[in-house]
Amino acid sequence: GDIADGIVRRVEAVGDGVNEALFEPVIRLGVTGLSRAGKTVFITSLVANLMNRERMPGLVPAAEGRILSAYLQPQPDDHVPRFDYETHLAAMTGPNPHWPDSTRAVSELRLSFRIKPGGLLAGVRSPRTVHLDIVDYPGEWLLDLSLLDLDYESWCEVALGKARARDEARAFLSAMEAADAAESYEELKAQALSGAFTDYLISAREAGYSDCTPGRFLLPGELAGSPLLTFAPLPKPDKTPRASLWREFERRFEAYKSRVVKPFFRDHFARIDRQVVLVDVLGAIHAGPAALEDLRGAMAEILAAFKPGRNAFLASLILGRRVEKILFAATKADHLHQVQHKALTGITQALLREAKDRAEFSGAETRSMSIAALRATTEERLTHDGQTLDCVRGRLLDSGKAAAFYPGALPSDPTRLLKPARDGAETWLDADYGIMRFAPAEITLDPGEGPPHIRLDRAADFLIGDRL
Ligand code: GDP
Structure with missing residues (x-):
């Protein structure tokens, strides 16, 4: 019915x-x-x-x-x-x-x-x-994928190799050399080493280096201060007794892989x-x-x-x-x-x-x-000393001043940039680029200026x- x-x-x-x-x-x-x-x-x-x-x-x-x-x-x-x-x-x-x-x-x-x-x-x-x-x-977390292929010992070799090529790592490298990985683990020593390692990664990132893994050392989120992020690369000692610093760091490195890296990729x-x-x-x-x-x-x-x-x-x-x-x-x-x-x-x-x-x-x-x-900018063509410069105009974040800037040139042939000449004479974006930190000012759009x-x-x- x-x-x-x-x-x-x-x-x-x-x-x-x-x-x-x-x-x-x-x-x-x-x-x-x-x-x-x-x-x-x-x-x-x-x-x-x-x-x-x-x-x-x-x-x-x-x-x-x-x-x-x-x-x-x-x-x-x-x-x-x-x-x-x-x-x-x-x-x-x-x-x-x-x-x-x-x-x-x-x-x-x-x-x-x-x-x-x-x-x-x-x-x-x-x-x-x-x-x-x-x-x-964060892209830093994707870089961590390569850690899954490495055990602690091989990661140490890679990470120390990278550190030795970077000026920013000096303080960490001397702390590392002073440490004895065969000695028994003490939390304060572990924290000091890992702190020096983290400081190095942060300043390397600030200096423009991209590969600064492990990713969570830069962006720890709620893991800040946890043992998962308290380790550092060390040269392998001849003996690695139980309860040594080496063994504990090795364990934490493996935990980082299974508790941090894998869940991110899975979820x-x-x-x-x-x-x-x-x-x-x-x-x-x-x-x-x-x-x-x-x-x-x-x-x-x-x-x-x-x-x-x-x-x-x-x-x-x-x-x-x-x-x-x-x-x-x-x-x-x-x-x-x-x-x-x-x-x-x-x-x-x-x-x-x-x-x-x-x-x-x-x-x-x-x-x-x-x-x-x-x-954050509009375009402007200026003539300077009889030369035409294609500039952008924006308001600087620090001073609030609005002005036109010329960032410098990019090579039209990218191979010149990626394979710098032996003499290293070529530099790019060497004009105003360094000071061009613009505020996200609302731009009043004139017709033809685009979106x-x-x-x-x-x-x-x-x-x-x-x-x-
Ligand atoms: P995230 O770390 O990848 O989330 O980066 P953000 O989105 O926070 O951007 C970092 C900084 O880059 C910003 O604070 C801006 O200073 C600058 N930025 C990002 N996008 C633009 C853009 O489209 N134009 C300009 N001029 N600056 C930008």
């Missing part, structure tokens, strides 16, 4: 709801890069510009008017910190604009879209929902569909050839994480599923006039070429771009456009 019909209809309706939710496609977009690469600014600006799509002509589904709405929703993973979008946006666009706090750990945000179908069936089909789960995580990395790797190429060029060479090595390590079969543990997690698209984006391109953007993209490509060839991303589509998630970002729309189109 009616009641039974009603029940059947109710059940069908509930079933439809469940099915709809189950079949709503989800794109998991990973956003990574070494610290200060621009992850926080990128995600904040991406989300703001996806919610208000006026300035996203390069995102094809937006240009076609098929994105009916975009709105924030509760994220699927309750145990992961939420990306603090509102606070970051308020920092960047509020009355006294400043840069937001940078990424310190993994966080997540869900943006959902109502999409009008395109193509032949556009008129027949009803709008559908697509979820974009953005996962922000976050293995579930990503699309990935953007943000790279502060300009910063590394400015820091000099050693920093740039180090960045190249770090990128190769980061890329290796995306290579199927790179690591047995990772392969067992991923089980044939893989990242479909990877975008390498050189950030902060607003430090350069657009005439130099092509050179920046070329350098980014060259920087990654070798790593890309080695990683053989069967199946993954990759692209390099130069972007600025938040343009308040550089190629963020194209980046979004490459990453998710085909799924909307």
